[in-house]
Every structure is written in structure tokens, then in C-alpha cells.
Amino acid sequence: MTTSTAEPMRLTTSVPSSExxxxxxxxxxxxxxxxxxxxxVIGLLAFxxxxxxxxxxxxxxxxxxxxxxxxVKRSGPCVHLFGCPADQPQHIMGVDGNFRDLFSRxxxxxxxxxxxxxxxxxxxxxxxVLLGAVAGYLGGWLDNLIMRLLDVLLAxxxxxxxxxxxxxxxPGLLNAMLGIAIVSVPAYARVIRxxxxxxxxxxxxxxxxxxxxxxxxxxxGHIMPNAVSPLIVxxxxxxxxxxxxxxxxxxxxxxxxxxxxxxxxMLSAERNQVFTAPHLVFLPGLAIMLTVxxxxxxxxxxxDALDPRLxx
Amino acid sequence: MLRYALKxxxxxxxxxxxxxxVTFFMVRLIPGDPCTAQLGEKATPQVCASFIAxxxxxxxxxxxxxxxxxxxxxGDFGTSIRLARPVTQLIAERLPxxxxxxxxxxxxAMVVGIPMGIIAALRRNSAVDVLTMxxxxxxxxxxxxxxxxxxxxxxxxLLKGTPLQLPPSGRLxxxxxxxxxxxxWRWPVDLKAGLGQVLxxxxxxxLFNSLLTFQWEIFSDALRHLVLPALALxxxxxxxxxxxxxxxxxxVLGRDYVRTARAxxxxxxxxxxxxxxxxxxxxxxxxxxxxxxxxxxxxxxTETIFNLAGVxxxxxxxxxxxxxxxxxxxxxxIAIGYVLVNLLVDISYGWLDPRIRY
Numbered sequence: 001m002t003t004s005t006a007e008p009m010r011l012t013t014s015v016p017s018s019e020x021x022x023x024x025x026x027x028x029x030x031x032x033x034x035x036x037x038x039x040x041v042i043g044l045l046a047f048x049x050x051x052x053x054x055x056x057x058x059x060x061x062x063x064x065x066x067x068x069x070x071x072v073k074r075s076g077p078c079v080h081l082f083g084c085p086a087d088q089p090q091h092i093m094g095v096d097g098n099f100r101d102l103f104s105r106x107x108x109x110x111x112x113x114x115x116x117x118x119x120x121x122x123x124x125x126x127x128x129v130l131l132g133a134v135a136g137y138l139g140g141w142l143d144n145l146i147m148r149l150l151d152v153l154l155a156x157x158x159x160x161x162x163x164x165x166x167x168x169x170x171p172g173l174l175n176a177m178l179g180i181a182i183v184s185v186p187a188y189a190r191v192i193r194x195x196x197x198x199x200x201x202x203x204x205x206x207x208x209x210x211x212x213x214x215x216x217x218x219x220x221g222h223i224m225p226n227a228v229s230p231l232i233v234x235x236x237x238x239x240x241x242x243x244x245x246x247x248x249x250x251x252x253x254x255x256x257x258x259x260x261x262x263x264x265x266m267l268s269a270e271r272n273q274v275f276t277a278p279h280l281v282f283l284p285g286l287a288i289m290l291t292v293x294x295x296x297x298x299x300x301x302x303x304d305a306l307d308p309r310l311x312x
Numbered sequence: 313m314l315r316y317a318l319k320x321x322x323x324x325x326x327x328x329x330x331x332x333x334v335t336f337f338m339v340r341l342i343p344g345d346p347c348t349a350q351l352g353e354k355a356t357p358q359v360c361a362s363f364i365a366x367x368x369x370x371x372x373x374x375x376x377x378x379x380x381x382x383x384x385x386x387g388d389f390g391t392s393i394r395l396a397r398p399v400t401q402l403i404a405e406r407l408p409x410x411x412x413x414x415x416x417x418x419x420x421a422m423v424v425g426i427p428m429g430i431i432a433a434l435r436r437n438s439a440v441d442v443l444t445m446x447x448x449x450x451x452x453x454x455x456x457x458x459x460x461x462x463x464x465x466x467x468x469x470l471l472k473g474t475p476l477q478l479p480p481s482g483r484l485x486x487x488x489x490x491x492x493x494x495x496x497w498r499w500p501v502d503l504k505a506g507l508g509q510v511l512x513x514x515x516x517x518x519l520f521n522s523l524l525t526f527q528w529e530i531f532s533d534a535l536r537h538l539v540l541p542a543l544a545l546x547x548x549x550x551x552x553x554x555x556x557x558x559x560x561x562x563x564v565l566g567r568d569y570v571r572t573a574r575a576x577x578x579x580x581x582x583x584x585x586x587x588x589x590x591x592x593x594x595x596x597x598x599x600x601x602x603x604x605x606x607x608x609x610x611x612x613x614t615e616t617i618f619n620l621a622g623v624x625x626x627x628x629x630x631x632x633x634x635x636x637x638x639x640x641x642x643x644x645x646i647a648i649g650y651v652l653v654n655l656l657v658d659i660s661y662g663w664l665d666p667r668i669r670y
Binding site for chain 2 (some may be wrong): 034046148149151152153155156157158159160163164165167168170240244247248251252264267270271274275278281282284286288289290292293296297300
């Protein structure tokens, strides 16, 4: 065991014995600088998503041609304070190819981004938990069947399989989320199954079975609590991945359809203009990156806080 | 070890069969039939009936599956409905580009990622370490398609006119053609035969082919075209590899045998590479093997951005035009590659760590 932690601060941690495991994990989490940065990023994102109508200067899908004097298609950022001529309308992130205010679109995009992340992960969590718990708890041929099926899913490149699923379901944001969710199921199912297997033969589970507790109660009351912390970590990291992958599907035209202000499809719509109007590609991509980074930092922090064996 | 490899291949067979079955039935769930998808306006009921009969799509689905399985076992991957060419031939044409791109990307990822991870671990909490960790966090959070476009903007536009200028699309500058070695050496090759397609595959690996035949101009041009897409594709694996190398090294550097090696006066480089890194390799190799999925998935995006006609592109197009044989054939080829690489990774464990017995 190395006495190693990323931050020297944690070395001095002395945890009062009266603290519960969750409180302790919370303290551990908040002691990490990177996790705090992640929390701040996602906090800002949530704030933006919540108050989008108040923050956005324009309608995210409203075309400004003919409504605003002097508006120029795909013009770069214009801030009057920073020397942009006063006769040009102010658009702090510029104007897109359809005369829409990019800033407003990016702000509304925060809503979709958070939504895709949470919905996608929720779907895969439910499916993964069900499959993994059943496989791990019942064992036998059912376990074999489920795990081999999941192996088949894992034999495909992640994104290609998602593309195939979305083309069956038809393009659209909801179907893109479903596609990514289905492809992510094996990861969750494996985490759950592993946790179930480690505690299935513990004395307290055997005791519960002996006094006649129904299997479903054993599963959710006695076994699942042991799997909660790896699941939380997996899910948090999964949100970042899901946002990234749904954006990729939107980029390929399989996810959100125009004029929806979704970052991936915004970027896709202007990708041929990257040499003439780079801000239209740069800014939506930056928004995706920061969001994913935020969730990844939180996920890493949670892993270090929740799993004492994984301290690095 | 041979027995272990055989055992692993046998265990992989059901998974491959599953892949076959899943692709076969899944592509038939895609709404819309190949006839209307490809003939468009011309797809009258009469035309479609003969079209579907000609392709054998009117037989019961299980019969179609049986026929398909038999064909696969004989090495016949079917004929593309849209392009009217054998799928194996298309694989021989398209796969080399993606293989070259993927290998190059993985190479960049390893050559940069591993040393970065080692140095970060050796100088823990130093500026290099912090930079590596911040960089790898950002690396795994970047959308590939965004990174690719930004690289194109930077190297094709901003750096235009400097020696660092790089082409943002295609495999070769127009006007240049890569002559396959078998044509150059006038081998009597039947490109339709199995062996011919294997030769065609190697001939289409532009870097390999131009090295083999000393076409230096082609080599450097192909290499320059490959740099940007490979950088875009390699960044996420690079970040993951750097991170894994760092944590594996940290784990090993605290061990007694490392202290002993230092105590007996070995040079720091020997301690780092022979004693520490050698023992940290196992998790690093595992994670490198796992990157193959990221690479193949990312290839679709990279090939779209850099206008490359590789596997990712043809698969994406085939899904849109319901070209069943292409989807099935290429997916199978990719899945086989997957299984083989994972097999190699597993077998390499025994070589990396002689304590492991199969």
C-alpha cells in the first residue's frame, strides 16, 4: 500500500469514528480540488439550463434576418464593449448560417445536453441493474445466457452498434439516447453482477433466505446496497460518455434534428464552414467538452471517495 | 500456450456466431426495404418483386440465414446490393485505409501516452504530472469530430505556408496514385480470387506498399495525409493510456524490489524501465487492447471529417441504403479483428508475466 494520494491534503485526513460512511465519502469528495472544479462546472451548467429563458438574449430557433438591422450571416462574435462597431448588432458568440444568435442556442443546448446525459444513463441503469441482478442472483443457465448475450454486444464497436440501432429505430434525439443506452447496458450489468456475486453467499444473505425473505426483497434490500457505490461512480462517468456519444450521433445526422439547439447537430450543420466561420464549430464543441469534463471530474472524485481500495 | 490459444479461439466461436446472428437479424429490422432505398423513384411493385427475388430476399428468413452461414464458411461474404460487387473485394479495398489509420493513431497514442505516464509517475505532483493529468482529463472529454475539425483548421488554414501545413482531406494529393506492388512487379494476379484479394489488401495499405516498392513520394504524401486524422483518432486512447501507465507505475514504484534495485546502485533508467515499467506493463497492455473499440467507432467520425473512404464510411452509407451484405460482411470482419486482438492481448500476458500459467 503506497501512502499515495493525489492531494497531500488527504494525508492529514483524520476521520472521527462517529461519522457514517456516506458523510466520510462526502468529506473525501470535497477535499479533492478536481472534483470541486467538476462540481462548479456542472453547477454552472445546471444554472444555465434552468434559467435559459432569462439568460438567452434571443430565441434559440428564431431567425433574425429582417428583424435586426445589419445582421450578417455567419458573422463572428461581436461585443460592443470590446470594440465591435456600434452599428453592428451585438452577438457575443456570433451568428450562425441561418441568422440565429449562437449564444442563445448554446445556452438552450445546455438543457438538451443535461437531459441526454441523465435520460440515457437512467435507461441503461434500469436495464443493466435488472439484467445484472437476475444473472448474478439466479446464476445457472440464465446467467450464462445473459452474459453471453452481453458479450456479443461488447464484440461490436460501441458507436457502430449504436448507429445500427438508431437506424432501426429511425433518427431522432430520443432514439439516439435509446441507442447509446442499449449499447452501454453491458457495463452496468457487469458491475451489478460482480457485486451480487461477491455477497450472494454471505451469512446475512443466507440468514435472510433462511427466515423466508422473498427473493426480490433479498435482492433489493440486502444485496443491492452493496453495489450502490460502484454504480454511482459508473453512472457519473457514464453521463459524460453518453453526452459525448449522443452528440456524435447528432453530428452524423442520426440524433437531434435541426433546428433543435443541440450542440452536436449545431456543430455538424456548420462543419463545412470551419475554414470561414470557425467560431460556429469551435464554441458548440467547447461546450460539449466542458460538460463532459465536468462529469468526468466528478466521477473520478466520487470513485476516489467511495472506494477506499482504489486510492491512488 | 498453443493449447490456451486454441481454447480461447473455441470459446470465441459462439460469440462470433452471436455476432453473425445479431447483425443478420438486426439489419433486417431496419425499416424500409433495400429495393425502395436503392431504386428510389423507379421502385414499382413489379420491379421490386423481381429485384427482391433476384437477391434471394423473398425466401423465409431462416432459410436466408442458413444460406448466409454456408456462404460465410466458404469465404463468400455475398455481393453488395448497391455497388454490385463482392463484399470481400470491398473489404480488401476499404479495410486497409482504416487499418492504417487505426494503427497509426494507436502508435501515436502509445508513443506519447506511455512516456508521459512514466514521467508523470516518476515526478509525482510536479508540473509535468499535473499537466499530464489535466491533459488526459481534457483528452477523454473531447468530441473526436470537434478535435478533428479544429486540427484541420489549425494545420490546413492557420499554418498554411509553413512547413507544418498538413492536408485536411483525402489519402493522397490529387494527381498522385499509389501503384500496388503486384502491378509494379507484374505478378499475374487474379484480383477476384481469394489470394488476389489478400494481395489487394496489402497493396492498398499505402504506407506499407510504398515502403515495399520504394515509392518515396507516395509514402511521404500518404503519411502527411494520415497525420491529422490519426491525431484526432489517437487523442482519447492517448489520454487513457497515459493515465493507466501513470497509475500502474505509481503502484509498482513503491514496491520493495524497486527499492532494492536502487539500493544496489542500478542506474535510474534501468530501475525505471527494467524493474518498474516491465511490471507495470500488464494493465497498460490490457487498456491498449480495449482501445480498439474506441478506434473503430471513432473511425466513422474521423473518416467523415477527413473525407476518407474507409470502413466507417462504407458501413454508415450501407446502413442508410439498407445494403445488407455490406453491413453483415464488414461487421463480421471487424468483430473477428476484435476477437483476434483480444486473444493476442491475453496471450501476451504470459509473455509479459511468466508467473501467469494457462
